[in-house]
Amino acid sequence: MSVTVYRKAHFNAAHRLFRSEWSDEKNLEIFGKCSNPHYHGHNYELEVGICGDIDPETGFVVDLGWLKRVIKSDVEDRFDHKNLNIEVVEFKSLIPTVENIAKVIWHILRDKLPSRYTIEVKLYETPRNFVVYTG
Amino acid sequence: MSVTVYRKAHFNAAHRLFRSEWSDEKNLEIFGKCSNPHYHGHNYELEVGICGDIDPETGFVVDLGWLKRVIKSDVEDRFDHKNLNIEVVEFKSLIPTVENIAKVIWHILRDKLPSRYTIEVKLYETPRNFVVYTG
Amino acid sequence: MSVTVYRKAHFNAAHRLFRSEWSDEKNLEIFGKCSNPHYHGHNYELEVGICGDIDPETGFVVDLGWLKRVIKSDVEDRFDHKNLNIEVVEFKSLIPTVENIAKVIWHILRDKLPSRYTIEVKLYETPRNFVVYTG
Amino acid sequence: MSVTVYRKAHFNAAHRLFRSEWSDEKNLEIFGKCSNPHYHGHNYELEVGICGDIDPETGFVVDLGWLKRVIKSDVEDRFDHKNLNIEVVEFKSLIPTVENIAKVIWHILRDKLPSRYTIEVKLYETPRNFVVYTG
Amino acid sequence: MSVTVYRKAHFNAAHRLFRSEWSDEKNLEIFGKCSNPHYHGHNYELEVGICGDIDPETGFVVDLGWLKRVIKSDVEDRFDHKNLNIEVVEFKSLIPTVENIAKVIWHILRDKLPSRYTIEVKLYETPRNFVVYTG
Amino acid sequence: MSVTVYRKAHFNAAHRLFRSEWSDEKNLEIFGKCSNPHYHGHNYELEVGICGDIDPETGFVVDLGWLKRVIKSDVEDRFDHKNLNIEVVEFKSLIPTVENIAKVIWHILRDKLPSRYTIEVKLYETPRNFVVYTG
Numbered sequence: 001m002s003v004t005v006y007r008k009a010h011f012n013a014a015h016r017l018f019r020s021e022w023s024d025e026k027n028l029e030i031f032g033k034c035s036n037p038h039y040h041g042h043n044y045e046l047e048v049g050i051c052g053d054i055d056p057e058t059g060f061v062v063d064l065g066w067l068k069r070v071i072k073s074d075v076e077d078r079f080d081h082k083n084l085n086i087e088v089v090e091f092k093s094l095i096p097t098v099e100n101i102a103k104v105i106w107h108i109l110r111d112k113l114p115s116r117y118t119i120e121v122k123l124y125e126t127p128r129n130f131v132v133y134t135g
Numbered sequence: 136m137s138v139t140v141y142r143k144a145h146f147n148a149a150h151r152l153f154r155s156e157w158s159d160e161k162n163l164e165i166f167g168k169c170s171n172p173h174y175h176g177h178n179y180e181l182e183v184g185i186c187g188d189i190d191p192e193t194g195f196v197v198d199l200g201w202l203k204r205v206i207k208s209d210v211e212d213r214f215d216h217k218n219l220n221i222e223v224v225e226f227k228s229l230i231p232t233v234e235n236i237a238k239v240i241w242h243i244l245r246d247k248l249p250s251r252y253t254i255e256v257k258l259y260e261t262p263r264n265f266v267v268y269t270g
Numbered sequence: 271m272s273v274t275v276y277r278k279a280h281f282n283a284a285h286r287l288f289r290s291e292w293s294d295e296k297n298l299e300i301f302g303k304c305s306n307p308h309y310h311g312h313n314y315e316l317e318v319g320i321c322g323d324i325d326p327e328t329g330f331v332v333d334l335g336w337l338k339r340v341i342k343s344d345v346e347d348r349f350d351h352k353n354l355n356i357e358v359v360e361f362k363s364l365i366p367t368v369e370n371i372a373k374v375i376w377h378i379l380r381d382k383l384p385s386r387y388t389i390e391v392k393l394y395e396t397p398r399n400f401v402v403y404t405g
Numbered sequence: 406m407s408v409t410v411y412r413k414a415h416f417n418a419a420h421r422l423f424r425s426e427w428s429d430e431k432n433l434e435i436f437g438k439c440s441n442p443h444y445h446g447h448n449y450e451l452e453v454g455i456c457g458d459i460d461p462e463t464g465f466v467v468d469l470g471w472l473k474r475v476i477k478s479d480v481e482d483r484f485d486h487k488n489l490n491i492e493v494v495e496f497k498s499l500i501p502t503v504e505n506i507a508k509v510i511w512h513i514l515r516d517k518l519p520s521r522y523t524i525e526v527k528l529y530e531t532p533r534n535f536v537v538y539t540g
Numbered sequence: 541m542s543v544t545v546y547r548k549a550h551f552n553a554a555h556r557l558f559r560s561e562w563s564d565e566k567n568l569e570i571f572g573k574c575s576n577p578h579y580h581g582h583n584y585e586l587e588v589g590i591c592g593d594i595d596p597e598t599g600f601v602v603d604l605g606w607l608k609r610v611i612k613s614d615v616e617d618r619f620d621h622k623n624l625n626i627e628v629v630e631f632k633s634l635i636p637t638v639e640n641i642a643k644v645i646w647h648i649l650r651d652k653l654p655s656r657y658t659i660e661v662k663l664y665e666t667p668r669n670f671v672v673y674t675g
Numbered sequence: 676m677s678v679t680v681y682r683k684a685h686f687n688a689a690h691r692l693f694r695s696e697w698s699d700e701k702n703l704e705i706f707g708k709c710s711n712p713h714y715h716g717h718n719y720e721l722e723v724g725i726c727g728d729i730d731p732e733t734g735f736v737v738d739l740g741w742l743k744r745v746i747k748s749d750v751e752d753r754f755d756h757k758n759l760n761i762e763v764v765e766f767k768s769l770i771p772t773v774e775n776i777a778k779v780i781w782h783i784l785r786d787k788l789p790s791r792y793t794i795e796v797k798l799y800e801t802p803r804n805f806v807v808y809t810g
Contacts, residue, residue: 001270002268002269002270003234003237003238003266003267003268003269004266004267005233005234005264005265005266006264006265006266006267007263007264008262008263008264009263010531010532012445012446012447012531013445013446014419014443014444014445014446015446017734019732030733030738031733032740033485033486034486036486036487036488036492038419038487038488038491038492039419039444039446039488040417040418040419040446040485040486040487040488041417041418041419041420041444041445041446041447042417042446042447042448043447043448043531043532049267054232054234054235054238057154058165058166058230058232059152059229059230059231059232059234059235060232060234061234061266064264065167080438080445081438081439081441081445082441082443082445083441083443083444083445086443087443094734095733095734096734097729097733097734097735098680099678099680099729099734099735099736100729100734102678103678103729126415126417126448127415127448127683128682128683128684129680129681129682129683129739130680130681131678131679131680131681131736132678132679132681132724133677133678134677134678135676135677136810137808137809137810138774138777138778138806138807138808138809139806139807140773140774140804140805140806141804141805141806141807142803142804143802143803143804144803145396145397147310147311147312147396148310148311149284149308149309149310149311150311168350168351169351171351171352171353173284173352173353173356173357174284174309174311174353175282175283175284175311175350175351175352175353176282176283176284176285176309176310176311176312177282177311177312177313178312178313178396178397184807189772189774189775189778192694193705193706193770193772194692194769194770194771194772194774194775195772195774196774196806198705199804200707215303215310216303216304216306216310217306217308217310218306218308218309218310221308222308261280261282261313262280262313271540272538272539272540273504273507273508273536273537273538273539274536274537275503275504275534275535275536276534276535276536276537277533277534278532278533278534279533287599289597300598300603301598302605319537324502324504324505324508327424328435328436328500328502329422329499329500329501329502329504329505330502330504331504331536333435334534335437364599365598365599366599367594367598367599367600368545369543369545369594369599369600369601370594370599372543373543373594397548398547398548398549399545399546399547399548399604400545400546401543401544401545401546401601402543402544402546402589403542403543404542404543405541405542406675407673407674407675408639408642408643408671408672408673408674409671409672410638410639410669410670410671411669411670411671411672412668412669413667413668413669414668454672459637459639459640459643462559463570463571463635463637464557464634464635464636464637464639464640465637465639466639466671468570469669470572550801550802552715552716552717552801553715553716554689554713554714554715554716555716573755573756574756576756576757576758578689578757578758578761578762579689579714579716579758580687580688580689580716580755580756580757580758581687581688581689581690581714581715581716581717582687582716582717582718583717583718583801583802620708620715621708621709621711621715622711622713622715623711623713623714623715626713627713666685666687666718667685667718
């Protein structure tokens with residue numbers, strides 16, 4: 001039996017894609033307008049999926065109220081209305097592509113959730129570009 | 136080769152989450168406002184996925200017209216505009232969490248579909264809370 | 271100059287449509303399955319529009335943070351996870367059709383907002399049925 | 406007869422809300438986390454509505470291909486992947502609230518479109534906050 | 541008091557834009573790839589708005605079940621899975637632009653609805669191009 | 676580690692479902708109104724998923740700008756505003772069901788992408804009918 005429950009959340013943030021050891025020309029070539037030194041930003045839409053068994057007593061895989069609070073305290077409060085490059089410590093040495101942001105969120109949640117659960121992180125950078133990270 | 140066809144459907148229903156053998160306090164502690172004895176309700180959005188081979192004659196995995204009629208007669212007509220706790224027999228002794236509703240729908244469809252197909256049930260309780268059940 | 275700012279919110283509730291002075295047959299004839307005595311429910315999606323001038327100092331028509339808190343305290347906290355017929359006083363003698371719910375919300379907000387603003391309430395009962403009420 | 410044709414577009418940008426003549430405390434009090442000096446950002450979704458008569462020869466109110474190109478050159482190319490406060494000249498002395506961004510876009514389009522048309526600008530800052538500006 | 545109730549519907553159809561009295565070159569110049577002689581097609585999404593008073597007995601502006609049946613019989617059954625140019629009589633001598641399709645639907649509904657109601661037709665040709673026709 | 680990046684695209688096309696070796700009656704029986712000889716059409720919404728490793732230098736699984744250009748040149752330019760049965764060579768002898776269209780797109784992309792990537796094609800024929808093809 002496989003059942004996964006999902007909870008959506010969102011945060012709005014600024015970022016830029018660049019490698020400090022590359023020239024401006026190389027950054028522009030690889031990252032295009034996403035390397036704008038003045039930053040740009042997105043409404044990130046997040047879907048967190050938790051896969052496990054249904055508890056026969058409660059009918060829950062996981063208490064979604066608890067999951068909502070964890071996502072709020074550990075993801076939204078740290079990422080929302082922030083400049084990811086400057087203000088979120090994980091991106092001091094990691095480029096905040098949508099792939100890497102999803103990976104960072106997955107690891108944050110992995111540390112908070114019992115190991116019997118598997119975790120799926122879906123992150124929309126725009127309605128047309130998104131990522132699924134499953135560890 | 137793996138190909139899955141999906142059909143969306145929906146139903147609107149009332150429900151509450153509670154266990155009769157628990158006290159009101161325990162129900163409130165575990166289920167919060169979802170345990171309201173006067174019920175609340177949702178627009179449930181359902182996506183049924185059927186995985187199988189493409190029939191080389193028709194180009195279909197399954198006749199979506201037939202699937203639509205099965206979902207209508209066996210799910211929508213039984214669940215739509217109903218009180219799940221009182222009027223849907225499967226929830227006489229099963230708490231109608233979104234996990235359990237998805238599981239019940241999966242079993243209903245499993246009984247109707249040839250065993251060569253695998254089935255996936257995605258059920259949205261709200262645009263922010265949903266479940267995928269794959270048996 | 272006309273500028274309207276909008277804020278979305280939502281609540282999940284149970285309801286039924288019926289008139290106590292009508293027979294069950296007449297209620298069923300007029301309201302169909304919506305008259306189910308055991309109730310059914312919806313995820314109501316609400317869009318509140320406030321039309322006014324842009325404050326040249328703040329660039330705001332209205333402080334959306336304040337509006338969000340008003341909608342939360344005066345609409346969501348009173349309607350969410352409730353049985354509208356039984357638990358929301360305005361519907362003791364008013365049928366909770368989507369038209370009437372929108373009208374009730376409009377009057378709640380009218381009482382909270384300065385008269386220089388005009389108010390628009392859009393309320394989705396389902397993704398296919400909705401209402402706009404403008405007073 | 407009234408007929409309005411709409412075209413959607415989008416741009417992703419960074420911004421912050423603040424008044425330079427106010428203290429940091431006052432900016433924080435009025436604009437909250439939107440005043441973050443390191444910026445944050447959004448996926449702005451834009452709907453441009455053009456109201457006029459249907460040309461009996463073409464069946465068009467306006468050539469949507471032409472409108473798409475105008476929106477691209479005069480709005481998207483100037484706003485997309487930009488820091489609105491720093492890189493878009495209209496916001497040198499105007500706070501880039503969603504109200505003011507909509508107003509600026511309306512005036513840009515007003516200058517490009519024949520006066521026989523009326524113009525409506527709907528701008529989503531997030532899926533939950535948006536504005537309609539009609540001049 | 542102004543209250544408008546809306547009902548969504550949809551139909552899938554083929555069409556092409558061209559004027560028979562124009563050359564192929566002129567049709568291509570004005571209508572671009574929409575003039576393809578082999579046709580192309582769309583999922584048309586329709587929102588019908590009916591503005592009137594709330595009936596104090598029923599709480600309805602209009603019986604949405606009745607409206608749904610009228611839209612089905614007079615719009616969907618005539619337009620769905622059809623080639624608009626060939627199979628829908630109104631477009632024998634009228635180019636099926638989204639503007640003209642909306643106008644035709646508005647007139648169909650105007651003939652069916654009591655004159656005390658005003659009617660609004662919103663028609664999406666694609667998620668990015670749409671029209672509102674209000675007579 | 677599993678990470679999949681997705682890019683959305685769309686195209687509008689006409690099609691019909693029929694087998695030339697079958698009688699009109701058999702085509703109507705199997706394909707219903709989808710066998711209309713005058714064609715009908717859809718707005719096809721496409722999501723292409725590419726699964727691979729995150730490049731530690733760029734933070735990308737694949738350059739989404741490159742992927743966008745490939746989808747444009749090899750899918751959109753060939754399918755958009757076309758009659759699939761007549762103008763797209765793959766459907767000369769293959770019925771353009773949504774299953775088969777997804778399969779054709781998957782093979783087009785498989786030929787363009789390095790073999791280290793796995794590919795997932797999700798194709799919506801309507802908002803209610805869609806397919807996932809994974810090879």
